[in-house]
Amino acid sequence: MADKEPKFTRDLPESRRRQLIEATARSLARYGLDGTTVRVVAAEAGVSPGLVRHHFAGMHDLIAETYRWTGKEVEKALRAALSAAPNSPEGQLRAFVDASFSAPMLDPDLLGVWLTFWSLTRTDPEIHAIHGKVYADYRRRLQMHIGGIAEERRLDLDARLAALAFTALLDGLWLEHCLDPTTFTAVEARQIAHDWVDNLKAGRFMATARAEIVTPAQAKAG
């Protein structure tokens, strides 16, 4: 009957902030933006509602912080996969594909979080700015590897346009697979993405369109 257990335990601000951020991510995924309230997040983190305002300027700030954190978390996972892969442009691109449709990226909750942020991008200037930064990094890296392949193989291609196409394909596959995983499997998504890289290597990206500039062609369809 000596020492009763404490009502709560203290924690370092940095640690507590991350707990709240992770709780927010879980809540966004499960209950959506509507369902993500101060009280829900606090309960999810196992603390009292008042603590949120002690560590963050407000609910809005907490959500913006959660975006930054999630973006970094994804980047970290991808970076890890890339560092374990061959250092060639193709090796990196292949690893990127595999990582995009593997463990941490396939978490259905991740899409839930991401959709919320995409929505907010249209309304909220702060979120919009964060979005721009996250995506610029993402595309720049892909474009670099695609440019590397083009150089190796002396292909005449628009690396920027190819990166746009590849990004769109990956995002589209990821989006639709997460929205309804019963439609197609992650393995099929990987196959499709790898096939795109196969065609890129073979110099088939925008090959027909370029040929038609050199040799004006007849009507395409009819």
Add this chain to the structure above:
Amino acid sequence: MADKEPKFTRDLPESRRRQLIEATARSLARYGLDGTTVRVVAAEAGVSPGLVRHHFAGMHDLIAETYRWTGKEVEKALRAALSAAPNSPEGQLRAFVDASFSAPMLDPDLLGVWLTFWSLTRTDPEIHAIHGKVYADYRRRLQMHIGGIAEERRLDLDARLAALAFTALLDGLWLEHCLDPTTFTAVEARQIAHDWVDNLKAGRFMATARAEIVTPAQAKAG
């Protein structure tokens, strides 16, 4: 000083319902799901808040109804573009690409509405069901045309997988263009999508992967 103007004008339920639905779509696009309240929608439609509950079971019902309406509206626009195009599989596919990156589809507000629904898909069973129906129709039509091209040209390809890839590419391009139109133009999106069709016609979809099954290949990257 004879007849004073009426405080309000009556309307047929069907007409009023559509006004409220359109107001909801505008609100979702501009203010997001959070900002779309009974009072905001009513003000947007120019009626009193109470009228919403008279024509719909509740706010939730109005939003679900708005999803159905938006889905049909998009389908109507695409269908119009397709009926004006050549009736060949390729003609239809080309028209689909052009329509996907033309006038009504490029409305930034449309993405705003769509993102909201994608978010809700994860939380709300009713919205999830509507989503399944909308996308099944969408994919089925594309798969039909892709299958048609394969048949015409005697290509050995998995039409289902090709339709998945094409859908993902279109959705990804559309999503990213609408999220930030400064990154690339609608014309570039069209070019990329048409190039995919070019490669499909040439029998290059999944061609490398199939060849490797017949002739086991060496390691892909290193």
Add this chain to the structure above:
DNA sequence: TTAAGTATTATACATACGTACAATAGTACT
């Protein structure tokens, strides 16, 4: 012109939200 029907308004109500603030109590340091 009158009357019936109902689309429409206006108000009221319970609930849940974000925020503010004072009280509490773990924790580290002397």
Add this chain to the structure above:
DNA sequence: AGTACTATTGTACGTATGTATAATACTTAA
């Protein structure tokens, strides 16, 4: 052991939400 610090709690407040309901008045038909 005592003390200062502050992370943490608990409660209270104003506001905005969705819904319910009664009163109003436009519109059609007799």
